[in-house]
Amino acid sequence: MLAGLRVVATARSTATVRDVPDPAVHDSLVRQAVSCDHIGSPLYGALFRDLAADHAAGGITAELLDGLSELPVHDALPLRYAGAVHALALTGRGPELAAQYPSCGGTWSGNSVAPQFLAVVRRHVDVVRTRLQHQVQTNEVGRAVVLHAGMCWLAARWDLPVRTLEIGASGGLLSHWPSYHYDTGSWQGGDPDSPLRFGPEWYTTPPPPMPAPQVHDRRASDVAPIDPTTEAGRITMQSFVWPDQPARLERLRTAMAIAAARPVVPDRADAADWATIHLRGGATDTTHGTVLFHSIVWQYLGTATRTRLREALWRAGNDATADRPVAWLRMEPATTEHADLRVTVWPGTVEVHLADVGYHGADIRWLA
Numbered sequence: 445m446l447a448g449l450r451v452v453a454t455a456r457s458t459a460t461v462r463d464v465p466d467p468a469v470h471d472s473l474v475r476q477a478v479s480c481d482h483i484g485s486p487l488y489g490a491l492f493r494d495l496a497a498d499h500a501a502g503g504i505t506a507e508l509l510d511g512l513s514e515l516p517v518h519d520a521l522p523l524r525y526a527g528a529v530h531a532l533a534l535t536g537r538g539p540e541l542a543a544q545y546p547s548c549g550g551t552w553s554g555n556s557v558a559p560q561f562l563a564v565v566r567r568h569v570d571v572v573r574t575r576l577q578h579q580v581q582t583n584e585v586g587r588a589v590v591l592h593a594g595m596c597w598l599a600a601r602w603d604l605p606v607r608t609l610e611i612g613a614s615g616g617l618l619s620h621w622p623s624y625h626y627d628t629g630s631w632q633g634g635d636p637d638s639p640l641r642f643g644p645e646w647y648t649t650p651p652p653p654m655p656a657p658q659v660h661d662r663r664a665s666d667v668a669p670i671d672p673t674t675e676a677g678r679i680t681m682q683s684f685v686w687p688d689q690p691a692r693l694e695r696l697r698t699a700m701a702i703a704a705a706r707p708v709v710p711d712r713a714d715a716a717d718w719a720t721i722h723l724r725g726g727a728t729d730t731t732h733g734t735v736l737f738h739s740i741v742w743q744y745l746g747t748a749t750r751t752r753l754r755e756a757l758w759r760a761g762n763d764a765t766a767d768r769p770v771a772w773l774r775m776e777p778a779t780t781e782h783a784d785l786r787v788t789v790w791p792g793t794v795e796v797h798l799a800d801v802g803y804h805g806a807d808i809r810w811l812a
Contacts, residue, residue, distance in 0.1 A: 465506040470499050472516035476523065480686065482780055483803055487545075487552050487688035492522055494558035504565055508573060518744070520580040523684065528575035529564050531683035537571075538564035545687035552688055579668050582684045583614035585699040586692065586805030587739045587775055588621040589642045590785050592633060594773045594798055595621065596654035597812060598735060601789065602769055605658040606733045609722050611715040611753075612741030613664035615672035615681055616708035617699045622659050623706075624699075640698045651799075651810040660732060662708050665718040669710035672700040692804065715745060716752035723760040723770070731767035734760070739775040740783065740803065761790030775801060782807070 477492035499505040532538040542548035629644035631653040671677040764770040778784040785799040
């Protein structure tokens with residue numbers, strides 16, 4: 445879901461130590477601590493504050509992170525660092541940390557886990573350095589709840605089958621949104637027999653009853669896709685889930701099991717290049733709507749990619765007709781507490797703010 449690291453031209457070697465730790469990296473660690481506090485991970489909130497202190501003191505955190513990226517917040521450098529070490533705990537190479545991580549079967553004592561974290565880093569420093577190159581790819585399936593509602597809104601407007609195109613798809617788990625079950629408290633959607641179920645507690649203000657979309661084609665892309673049918677892919681995806689949020693991890697594991705039976709394999713491609721091709725595609729002898737969608741992706745695309753992607757959407761929109769409409773559905777950041785779900789529909793270039801939603805898909809406040 446992320447582009448590659450923007451590596452500083454004078455990146456330090458392992459033998460070079462800066463006199464002053466990089467303030468941009470330090471700021472990214474502090475910001476990540478605040479974000480984790482907001483989104484319900486006290487373990488990571490405390491850990492990132494301690495890692496910021498280690499960084500300020502010129503510890504191994506500074507050795508590993510300084511000089512790695514010009515834009516450490518944009519490149520999610522703190523989450524890459526935490527994910528690299530979480531993967532070690534998940535695979536049995538960080539037992540002292542696994543004992544504190546609920547995701548690994550442990551129990552957090554409430555005390556700082558930084559000593560155990562840094563001990564694992566020092567023992568496996570080369571592995572951590574390599575895994576720092578991995579993009580953050582949580583593929584948070586809780587976001588399927590609000591995306592499903594957005595798709596239903598489009599189905600009610602169009603009364604046509606739809607083809608979906610997902611960018612920043614990671615392992616393609618959100619392209620499986622029709623395979624999950626949704627219960628708003630007043631109506632239900634998705635697969636009634638699905639093992640992955642979302643109940644009324646996900647909705648603060650639920651959407652009104654809407655028809656189920658008929659999906660006749662699903663495609664996806666990512667600049668660095670992950671294969672959730674492999675053990676390496678499963679570990680990588682789990683490593684980016686925050687370890688004191690076991691419900692998120694259980695949802696991810698259930699979604700990966702669903703995907704294994706009928707995978708949506710993302711193409712490895714630049715988002716704008718891929719969208720330019722596939723927004724033109726689809727069977728010419730059928731009437732259907734096309735929905736390009738993404739969730740918490742836009743901020744990680746480069747300026748040139750965003751510009752070309754908008755151009756591709758606008759070209760497709762100009763060619764849209766009543767029996768071949770086009771929509772751009774996106775869940776992207778709005779404030780520190782919530783994201784927006786917005787949609788632009790062609791023909792007509794109608795934009796609607798459909799909902800506000802928490803970053804992991806809960807607390808949906810339907811507005812449309």
